[in-house]
Amino acid sequence: MKVNWFTISAQNFLNGFRAAAIILFLGGVSSCSTSVQVEGEVPKLLVPAIDRSVLFLKPRSLQYTHEEKLPRGGDWSIALGPMNEAFFNELLDSMFVSVASMEVESDGLISGNPKEPQTREDGQIRIDLVEYGFLTPQISGLNFFSASTKFRIEIGDADGQSLGVWQVVGYGKAEAGTFQAAEAVNSATVLAIRDAGARIAIELPRQGFFQDWLESTR
Amino acid sequence: MKEQFRNPLGLQLRTALQVGEFALLSIGLSIVAGCATTRVEQNRQAVTGIASDEAMVILGRATYNDRQTEESFTDCLEDILGSGDRPIRLVPQQEFVDQMYPWFEPRTAPGSASDLGQLFTVPGVREKIADSKVRYLAWIEGDTITIDKGGSMSCTVSTFGGGCFGMSYWEQDASYEASIWDVETLDTTGQISADANGTSYLAGLVVPVPILARPGNAACKGLAEQLRTFISGEG
Helix, strand or coil, X not given: CCCCHHHHHHHHHHHHHHHHHHHHHHHHHHHCEEEEECCCXXXXXXXXXXXEEEEEEEEHHHHCEEEEEECCCEEEEEECHHHHHHHHHHHHHHHEEEEEEEEECCCCCCCCCCCCHHHCCCEEEEEEEEEEEEECHHHHCXXXXXXXXXXXXXXXXXXXXXXXXEEEEXXXXXXXXXXXXXXXXXXXXXXXXXXXXXXXXXXXXXXXXXXXXXXXXX | CHHHHHCHHHHHHHHHHHHHHHHHHHHHHHHHHHCEEEEEEEEECCCCCCCCCXXXXXXXXXXXXXXXXXXXXXXXXXXXXXXXXXXXXXXXXXXXXHHCCCCCCCCCCCCCHHHHHHHCCCCCHHHHHHHCCEEEEEEEEEEEEEEEEEEEEEEEEECCEEEEEEEEEEEEEEEEEEEEEECCCCEXXXXXXXXXXXXXXXXXXXXXXXXXXXXHHHHXXXXXXXXXXXXXXXX
């Protein structure tokens, strides 16, 4: 039997081409869905610790996962929980001399603190993530990914009486190379959390209600 | 066939062809290298010098507008300054920013050497910098932008093959400035600027052939070498 090697090699080429096309198609389909577990360096604060103890109330909003479908940008799922948790634990540990923490399901502060008055913290601090957003270069027209976070900080006394609320917005942006969109969104989000953290560390102690609390717990 | 290879005339022809190819390649490479032109300028305001145990930090100035110094540019500066015959001890940017948190974030970083003096009044800041033996901070501002582009190229892929035809070009301008602060004297010791311009081409001759000018890379090399000379007090 005579074998036509040209026909075989042409068939092999076509089969290879089809396989490559399927791989490219599958790659394109999978790239339409991007999942980001935000993680990054958690720096220690270089500020003198405030000589007060606080109860850090951690609501479910800090465990937020952002889900968004972008036109021409695919489906995005961005989990901020682990980064928020690690970051704010470190931030408050550095800001105050003593911090106890408690996860809470309800709104507001904890009234009727079950601890004995002499062992209660000097105050309560609750941090909620109230807004998160991100932009891709396709949407913004800029050369980088950007993210913003908005946190609501509520300070209360030892009995859970609210003393004041302050909101802070953090912003971050990061360059992205080809096929590095997830890394860039991660970096921009970490920078947005860091930016908000920097403002909390520097500006929160300057707020009037915070000064009043310091004065009342002197 | 073997006879032909032994033929001195054939050997000469091959050698001539190889020389021709080599010449074309050299011309091509020289055109590529010649596409980026760099200009470096320096303004010295104070005497500088660095001891072997002292360090410098290269910091990209981040802004909240649509422009900012690329991380790849500051990485490039770090790579060049930290190596070579006269390496300068560098504290990596991210390590320094983390150590100094929250004082060197985009929103809070000092804008001038006098602001740095104010920052030193915050307990712990001066000590932290002293611990890492940082003597100079070099703030880098600028970016690389595309200022012109044109031409056209079309690529086709089919089951019978494919190819690209046409030519496109883009001209980039890289403009950066380093402002160097002496942490010891809390003064600005000088500024160095580097501007580079270059045009890249993409020629489609069945296979796309890129001829890339890299003005950002050229600006980095120019700025890094001048920065090394400046910091060591030689220039």
